[in-house]
Amino acid sequence: MDVTALLIDIDGVLYVGDSPVAGADRTLAFLEEQGIAYRFVSNTTRRSRRSVAAKLAGLGYAVPEDLIVTSPVAAVARMQERGQSRCFLLATGDLCRDFEQGGIEVAEKDVDAVIVGDAGENFTYEKMNAAFRLLLEGADLIALEKDRYWMGSDGLQLSAGPFVAALEYAAGVRAEVMGKPSREFFTLALRQMGAEPGEAAMIGDDIFTDIGGARAAGLRGVLVKTGKYREEAVRRSGIRPDLVIGSMAALPEHLADGRR
Known part of the structure; x- marks a missing residue:
């Protein structure tokens, strides 16, 4: 596979639960040696970008913050483009840090946008209903991701997608998705490397x-x-990957023909 740039998912690719994927660190070293540009892209919405970097460091990955592209960062950029300054944040963890650093105030009323991430146990009726009412008042609905589920340390868990769909249905609006699979999100990450989609x-x-x-x-x-x-989900999806490998550790052998 002849590529000059790579976008690499984090959760499930570099680590699963609290364990690093064996050999993934060697693959990252290989990319550095070969001069293949890369960015880490994630729909993770339970951690700020700083916390993502800290978690990776704890697992043995020395990853600078500026190599991490997250959907919250993309959402902040979109609100800034629109001149918006207040949001209702339905999420968990320290995600508010990314918004506050970007000059976006996290508030409970009179907001420009409702931001929905993976809120975990914060997906209460009270919070969902508050978001619903703000949408009826005219706030934009921005989904940091719309994944159906993710793999936690104790098995599959619901992600933000089902809850975003519920708000869309109830309020009669359509969410703008800032994370994967949004084309704009991939474009944002590629732009940082000066790469085109066809070479990545x-x-x-x-x-x-x-x-x-x-x-x-x-x-x-x-x-x-x-x-x-x-395997069953892949078969039902109708989507054909260009390559299927056991883990991140197997990637270098498939990049051999494209070494720089």
């Missing part, structure tokens, strides 16, 4: 958001059999 590939464990989104945006899609990978 996406490595991920989700057949829909990673592979389907990448192929729709003009990138090649490499599916790894770690994380949330399920």
Whole structure:
């Protein structure tokens, strides 16, 4: 596979639960040696970009923050473009840090947008109803991701997608998706490397958001059999990856012909 740039998913590709994927660190070293540009792209919405970098460091990955592209960062950029300054944030963790650093105030009323990430146990009736009412008042609905589920340390867990769909249905609006599989998200990450879609590939464990989104945006899609990978889901999807590998550790042998 002849590529000059790679987009690499994080959760399920570099680690699963609290364990790093064996050999993934050697693959990153290989990319550095060969001069292949890369960015880490994630729909993770339970952590700020700083926290993502800190988690990776704890697992043995020395990843600078500026190599991490997340949907919250993309959402902040979109609100800034629109001149918006207040949002209702339905999420968990320290995600508010990314918005506050971008000059976006997190508020409960009179907001420009309702931002929905993977809120976990914060997806209460009270919070969902508050978001619903704000949407009826005219706030934009921005989904940080629309994944159906993700692989946690104790098994598959619901992600933000089902809850975004519920708000869309109830309020009669359509969410703007800032993370994968949004074409704009892939474009944002590629722009940082000065790369075009036709010369890049996406490595991920989700057949829909990673592979389907990448192929729709003009990138090649490499599916790894770690994380949330399920053979039956791939078969039912109708999406054909350009390459399927056991894990991130197997990537170098398929990039051999494209070494720089």
